[in-house]
Every structure is written in C-alpha cells, then in structure tokens.
Amino acid sequence: MDAIIIETIIKAVVVLAIISALAGFGTYLERKVLAFMQRRLGPTHVGPFGLLQLAADGIKLFTKEDLIPQNANRLLFSLAPVITAATAFIALSAVPLLPEFELFGYTVKPIVADINIGVLFVIGVMGAGLYGPLLAGMSQANKWGLLGAARTTVQFLSYEVVTGLSLLAPLMIVGSLSLIDINNHQTGGLSDWILWQQPVAFVLFVIAGFAETNRTPFDLLEHEAEIVSGYVTDYSGLRWGLFFVGEYANMITIGFLASLIFLGGFNDLWFIPGWLAIILKVSFLFFFMLWTRAAWPHVRPDQLMWLCWKILMPLAIINIVITGLVMMV
Amino acid sequence: MTHVDMAHPYFGAFVLFVLTFVAFSATLFLQRFVSRKLARLDTEKLKLSIYECGPQPTKQPNKIGTQFYLIALLFILFDVEIIFMFPWAIDFKLLGWFGFAEMMLFILLLAIGFIYAWKKGALEWHSIK
Numbered sequence: 496m497d498a499i500i501i502e503t504i505i506k507a508v509v510v511l512a513i514i515s516a517l518a519g520f521g522t523y524l525e526r527k528v529l530a531f532m533q534r535r536l537g538p539t540h541v542g543p544f545g546l547l548q549l550a551a552d553g554i555k556l557f558t559k560e561d562l563i564p565q566n567a568n569r570l571l572f573s574l575a576p577v578i579t580a581a582t583a584f585i586a587l588s589a590v591p592l593l594p595e596f597e598l599f600g601y602t603v604k605p606i607v608a609d610i611n612i613g614v615l616f617v618i619g620v621m622g623a624g625l626y627g628p629l630l631a632g633m634s635q636a637n638k639w640g641l642l643g644a645a646r647t648t649v650q651f652l653s654y655e656v657v658t659g660l661s662l663l664a665p666l667m668i669v670g671s672l673s674l675i676d677i678n679n680h681q682t683g684g685l686s687d688w689i690l691w692q693q694p695v696a697f698v699l700f701v702i703a704g705f706a707e708t709n710r711t712p713f714d715l716l717e718h719e720a721e722i723v724s725g726y727v728t729d730y731s732g733l734r735w736g737l738f739f740v741g742e743y744a745n746m747i748t749i750g751f752l753a754s755l756i757f758l759g760g761f762n763d764l765w766f767i768p769g770w771l772a773i774i775l776k777v778s779f780l781f782f783f784m785l786w787t788r789a790a791w792p793h794v795r796p797d798q799l800m801w802l803c804w805k806i807l808m809p810l811a812i813i814n815i816v817i818t819g820l821v822m823m824v
Numbered sequence: 825m826t827h828v829d830m831a832h833p834y835f836g837a838f839v840l841f842v843l844t845f846v847a848f849s850a851t852l853f854l855q856r857f858v859s860r861k862l863a864r865l866d867t868e869k870l871k872l873s874i875y876e877c878g879p880q881p882t883k884q885p886n887k888i889g890t891q892f893y894l895i896a897l898l899f900i901l902f903d904v905e906i907i908f909m910f911p912w913a914i915d916f917k918l919l920g921w922f923g924f925a926e927m928m929l930f931i932l933l934l935a936i937g938f939i940y941a942w943k944k945g946a947l948e949w950h951s952i953k
Contacts, residue, residue, distance in 0.1 A: 499835075500835070503835055503836045503839055504839055504843075506836065507836060507839045507840045507843050508843065510840070511840070511843055511844060511847065556855075557855050557858060557859075558858060558859055558862045559859055560859050561855060561856040561859045561860070562871075562872070564872055564873065564874050564875075565872045565873055565874065566874060567874075573852065576848075576852075577845060577848045577849055577852065580844065580848050581841070581844035581845050581848060584840055584844045585837060585840050585841050585844060587840075588836050588837045588840040589837065606836075607836035607837070607839070607840055608833055608834055608835065608836030608837040608840070609833055609836070610833045610834060610837070611833065615910060616837070635874065636874050636886070637874045637875055638886050639875060641886050641888060642888065645888045645889075645892045648892065648896065649892050649895045649896070652895065652896060652899035652903075653895060653899065655899070655903065656899060656902045656903060656906065659903065659906035659907075659910075660906060660909075663906070663909055663910070663913045664913075666910070666913045666914060667913045667916045670914055670915075670916065670917060671914065672910070672914060723875065728875050729874060729875055732855065732859065733851065733852060733855040734852065737848060737851075737852075796949060797948075797949030800895065800947065800949055801947065801949075804898070804942075804947045805942070805947060808902070812931060812935075815909075815913075815931075816928065816931070819916070819924050819927075819928075822916065822917070823920075823921060823924055
C-alpha cells in the first residue's frame with residue numbers, strides 16, 4: 496500500500512512539472528508558429544532561436560509588482576487564477592498519458608488516478624474550471640471584467656452540452672467510461688480508430704474543445720475591440736500568467752482526450768511505437784489549434800450561441816439517434 | 825495497459841488537487857515576497873483604480889443582460905439530460921430495444937421543450953437598448 500502512495504505522489508509531481516513546462520513552452524510555440532505563418536520571425540533575441548524567451552517572460556512576470564486594484568474582493572481575486580491553473584492539472588490526472596513502460600525493472604502506468612469513469616471526471620473537472628474566470632470577473636469592480644465573466648460562463652456552459660453529447664456516441668460503441676478501455680478498444684491499427692465510425696462526433700468534439708479552451712474562432716472573452724481583456728482586465732504579473740498556464744494545460748488535455756477517444760490513443764501505428772504515436776497526435780492537435788488562430792477570424796457572440804444551440808446540439812442528438820439505430824439493427 | 829479497480833482510485837486526483845493548489849499558491853506567495861523587494865512600488869490612486877481610459881471612474885453600473893441567465897437555465901435543462909444519458913450509453917447493448925425506445929421518448933420530450941424555447945426566442949441574442 497505504501498508503495499502505491501509513494502508512486503502516486505511521484506507521478507503527480509512529475510505530471511505537474513512536465514505539463515506546466517510544456518504549457519509554458521506552448522506559449523513560445525504559439526508565438527513562433529503564428530510568426531512564421533505571418534512571415535515574421537517571432538522571438539529571436541533571447542537564447543538560440545529565442546528559446547529562452549520563456550525564461551525571460553517568467554522572470555519578468557515573477558518580479559512584477561503585486562497589484563490588487565481597489566474595490567476588488569481580495570480573497571477571490573487571488574484565488575481565481577489558482578483555481579484555473581489547478582483544475583487544468585486535476586483534469587489530467589484521469590488521462591493515461593503514455594503506454595506502460597519499464598523503469599528500473601518496475602512497471603509504471605503513466606496515469607495518476609486510474610478512475611473507472613475517466614471521461615466523466617475529466618469533463619466535470621474542466622467544467623469546474625469555469626469558476627476561475629467567473630470568480631476573476633466578479634471579484635473585480637470592473638464592468639469589462641464582469642462582461643467577460645458573463646460571456647465566458649455562457650460560452651463554457653453552452654459548449655459543455657455539445658462536448659457531452661458528442662462523446663456519448665463513441666461511448667455507446669465502447670461501452671466504458673474509462674479512457675484506458677476506450678484506448679484498448681482501438682488496438683487494431685488505423686482502421687480501428689473510432690474516428691471512421693464517428694466522424695460527426697469528432698468534428699463536434701473538436702469544435703466544442705476549441706470553445707472550451709477559448710481558442711480563436713471562439714475567443715470572445717478576450718476580445719480587445721469589445722471588452723478590453725475580458726475577465727483578466729485588472730490582472731497583472733504572475734496571476735495573469737497562471738491564467739495562461741491553465742489555458743495551455745487545458746489545450747493539452749483536450750488534445751489528449753481527442754487522440755485517446757477518436758484517434759487510436761497510444762496504440763502502435765504501423766512502425767511507430769505507441770508513446771511516439773500519441774505524442775505526435777497531441778502535437779498535431781496543438782498545432783492545429785495554433786493554425787486555426789492564424790487562419791480564422793473571430794465569430795460574433797450571437798453567432799457563437801446560434802452555432803451551438805441551433806446547429807451543433809441538434810446535430811449531436813441526431814448523431815446519437817442514428818448511432819443507436821445502426822447499432823441495434 | 826488495462827484498467828484495474830483499486831480500493832481508492834481517486835487518491836491520485838486528490839494528491840494532484842492538494843499539490844497544484846499548494847504549489848500555485850506558494851508561487852504566488854513567493855512572487856509577492858520577491859516583488860516587494862524588486863518592483864517599483866507606487867501607490868498612486870489612479871494606478872490602483874479600476875481599469876478605465878484614463879479618468880478616475882466614479883461609479884460603474886455593473887449590470888449584465890438577462891440573456892446570460894436564460895442561457896444558464898437552458899444549460900441546466902440540457903446538462904441534466906446528458907448526465908442521465910451517460911449510464912444509458914454505457915449499458916446501451918445490455919438494455920436493447922426497450923432502453924433505446926425509452927431514451928427516444930425522453931429525447932422527444934426534451935425536443936418539444938427545446939422547440940418551445942427556440943420559438944419563444946430564448947436562443948436569439950437580443951440587443952440591449
């Protein structure tokens with residue numbers, strides 16, 4: 496029993512360290528990819544290829560003045576960024592990150608908490624992450640913050656319905672909520688991917704994932720032309736940085752969910768070993784999010800709601816009904 | 825890798841919960857300590873005031889439209905539906921035609937409510953004037 500406790504704690508520390516480093520690296524990657532797509536160079540000055548830009552930004556954020564504006568609720572104002580960053584990592588605890596591997600003759604399962612309702616847990620914790628932006632916007636006595644928080648809430652809530660409904664159809668095929676079981680259902684290579692059976696669900700899930708991580712076609716919460724910076728208007732320094740870390744960790748989580756449920760997970764693909772396969776899949780989805788940001792404009796808030804409730808949600812329900820009919824007959 | 829039922833499967837999530845909250849709070853605490861030493865402290869009134877375009881704001885009407893509440897109500901309706909559908913989806917093959925027909929009836933009832941909300945204009949985004 497003690498061995499399991501120590502193993503779990505080590506795994507938790509490693510996941511926290513690696514994913515927060517990757518989330519920080521994601522900001523560098525985003526700037527670089529966007530720059531190349533717009534024929535610029537991006538960060539170049541600090542270190543080789545600007546790689547140390549991340550460290551420079553960290554030092555800058557860390558040494559900034561710790562500022563709480565007047566009339567703000569001090570407790571909620573300091574708590575909100577911690578909630579955003581923490582929930583992003585707690586959601587990752589139920590996600591199997593890599594296939595099993597041997598380390599010093601000891602078999603390691605790279606999943607922090609092997610929960611039998613993994614999908615539901617991840618969606619639930621990511622939904623609880625909404626409290627971060629909501630409390631952030633409401634704790635500052637600022638109308639831009641409040642408007643940003645209201646928009647975030649509406650967007651998260653609407654697209655959570657689409658996320659849940661789009662995941663139901665693959666779950667009907669697999670018959671388990673554990674992400675490991677879903678992964679093991681697709682062991683037979685490329686033709687076994689759930690993507691081929693559920694293309695509509697995959698598209699819906701990716702769209703909803705974009706909305707839940709505030710990526711570009713749906714990043715209305717920080718729409719400068721309308722509401723300044725949304726819920727982060729009055730934030731500065733490391734608190735603002737924590738919102739960023741949370742957002743990028745959420746992107747990684749959505750990438751893992753999409754690869755595990757639809758794209759074959761960490762099973763071997765042709766000559767590619769499983770661990771490399773899932774890293775490539777998640778990297779591609781991450782790159783796809785940056786690519787969309789370079790290629791697509793914003794949508795309007797009313798278009799966002801209209802898209803979610805009038806198109807995506809009926810489509811998801813029809814997808815479930817058709818899946819059910821096909822499976823029964 | 826296979827899924828194994830453990831005695832306390834949520835222990836890992838709890839560890840990560842405690843770890844992340846402690847780690848991020850400690851980082852913020854450390855940052856407050858460091859920035860007191862390094863940053864230029866300046867408690868000018870206008871800087872501490874809430875964000876506006878330069879003048880010192882006096883009073884702000886912090887109101888949001890009722891549309892946001894309406895969408896939140898719709899969410900409660902449909903998210904409860906989804907939570908109800910998750911167990912059904914897992915045991916889909918077990919429940920057979922009977923379960924399928926029951927769920928279709930449930931979806932039909934919800935669709936009637938959804939069409940009602942649509943016709944009432946709950947899904948339109950009204951401009952506030």
